[in-house]
Amino acid sequence: MATRTAEAEARAEAGRGARQAVPRSAHGRWDPPTDRTDPVEVLAAQDADRLPWLVPVRRARMAESAFAFFRGSAAVMAMDLAPTPTIGVPVQLCGDAHLANFGTFASAERRQVFDLNDFDETVPGPWEWDVRRLAASVVVAARDNGWSDAVGGRAARGAVRTYARAMSRFADLPALRIWYEQVSLADVRRALPSKADRKVFDKRMAKARGRDSVRALGKLAETVDGRLRIRSQPPLLVPLRDLTEHLDAEEMHARVAETFAGYVESLPPDRRYLLQRFSVVDAALKVVGVGSVGTRCWVVLLTGRDHGEPLFLQVKEATDSVLQAYVPTRPDPHAGRRVVEGRRLVQASPDVFLGWSDTSVGRHYYWRQFHDMKGSADVAAMDPDRLGAYVELCGRTLAHAHARSGDAVTIAGYLGSGRTFADALADFAVAYAEQNQADHDRFRRSVADG
Known part of the structure; x- marks a missing residue:
């Protein structure tokens, strides 16, 4: 652990001080505005510049499940994230940090690594937005698997707590250590809960190595x-x-x-x-x-x-x-x-x-x-224990992305070592999963009505 400079300690204190203006518990609320734009209108506006003969394919894919809808409706959640509380610390956002946008691929040295792998929506913005989208995706995926919100909320809480712990660790590392760090397949394998899981993982990664x-x-x-x-x-x-x-x-x-x-x-x-x-x-x-x-x-x-x-x-x-x-x-x-x-x-x-x-x-x-050793997790096939292990890996990976591009010291100072922020985000994730379900139901009715 490197010794922090006085300037870094001041930023950590500023992060702790931000709790006064934006209490960590405030992140748990989701109250849709009364004038919220119809999500179907938001998505239809995106279709205007798309190839018209493929728009029905997009709609069919999004109608398949609530999680598929969530994946395709980043524009809707962007609208919903805008008024949520933030502490004003920017990072380079992934912009669409849901569970299906993490996976393995080949590094320049031809080794398989695990990381975020979709950046169509990347911009500099509040770190909280990526964390909210990740947490919400966990609960939406859990619902799609037929599990209760208690199970999904617990998994979302674990992902956010792992994000906070990882950010605290990165806050204590020198910049070069953060920059060079990678999540290797060995790291992923160690996170798996059982020997049987590791065996399945080895087979999937061997298959991914053949994707070239x-x-x-x-x-x-x-x-x-x-x-x-x-x-x-x-x-x-x-x-x-x-x-x-x-x-x-x-x-x-x-x-x-x-x-x-x-x-x-x-x-x-x-x-x-x-x-x-x-x-x-x-x-x-x-x-x-x-x-x-x-x-x-x-x-x-x-x-x-x-x-x-x-x-x-x-x-x-x-x-x-x-x-x-x-x-x-x-x-x-x-x-x-x-x-x-x-x-x-x-x-x-x-x-x-x-x-x-x-x-x-x-x-x-x-x-x-194209398909350079790409591999992805089969979230639909996971039981709660496997999902819990996987989403924690995603939380750690997201923290690394934010630490590379933003101020890990200030963010870690704000998050602290307790459960307050993670509990709040789990509450938000459950509430937003319910909103996503309502939006998906409305979307399916609109598609059925032509």
């Missing part, structure tokens, strides 16, 4: 007349050659070439050199996730010029963060760069091919590797 471009080639591509191309599996995977009903294929090929050139320019010189050894072979529109459905998301297949090895890159359209309207910072003029720079600041091991680009029609994109 070579495996994706077998699933997503085919050879026709001696030429490699991406398969057609509409509506979830549609090559450019098959988009003529909705878009001009020649124009889309030109846009892919244009945005690829811009992407390469956004990379460091060594990555530019590496990509010179590959050629673009094909591209396809690919539906991913829940909240992103309907945005312009692609996979691009490249092959090595010398040996023909495959490299799949994922290209996701980037728009303004749903949180942008509620934070004081001006929007980044390039939404793709916002996502990339936010990810680099928060993730301990960002993708080596992470970059951004745009097109002449004003759309912004960010690029990364």
Whole structure:
């Protein structure tokens, strides 16, 4: 443990002093305003700029369960988070820190690590917003599994207490120690409650290690007349050659070439050199996730010029963060760069091919590797003990993200060592899960009514 400077001690005292203006117990309330905007209207407004033939897919996915709705309705919760109490200490927010946005992936050294893995909504903002979204997602997921709010609230409380304990630890570490720290698979494995869980985990991680471009080639591509191309599996995977009903294929090929050139320019010189050894072979529109459905998301297949090895890159359209309207910072003029720079600041091991680009029609994109050893937890298959262990891991990981980008000393000073903040957030999570259920019910009725 490093000795704190006098300046750091003053910030810790300022954090403790913030409890007077914003009592930690005040975070437990959720009182929707009487003039709360209809959540269906919020979501419908997002659909206006999405590909119209994919909007029904998005709606169907969100209608499947309350947790799926929660995943796709970050814009609704952003609206609801705006008036909640904060102490005015900013971090680089994940912006969508629910349980399904944590997972494993490959580091630059080709090791599997665990971290946040979705940053479409990242902006600088109050650290409390990410913690609230995580806690609420725990209770929503527990409800989807058929458990009581007592079980879900207990798990949410554990996640927040682990966040607070981890933040206290980071407050006592030097900046370089915080920056270099990672959550390894060994850390994840040690957190599992039983030998049987560790055995299942080892199998899942071995499967994740096989998720690379070579495996994706077998699933997503085919050879026709001696030429490699991406398969057609509409509506979830549609090559450019098959988009003529909705878009001009020649124009889309030109846009892919244009945005690829811009992407390469956004990379460091060594990555530019590496990509010179590959050629673009094909591209396809690919539906991913829940909240992103309907945005312009692609996979691009490249092959090595010398040996023909495959490299799949994922290209996701980037728009303004749903949180942008509620934070004081001006929007980044390039939404793709916002996502990339936010990810680099928060993730301990960002993708080596992470970059951004745009097109002449004003759309912004960010690029990364596709399925690079990605693995995720099967929350729906967890019992309460497994969920409790997993959400604590997520709480620790979120604290690390915030400590990398924000003031761990002040936040830890505010949180303290007791249960007050965690108890309050558990109460909020249960109340907001009920709100999410009401919103989901209204959404399903609206979809049924057309």
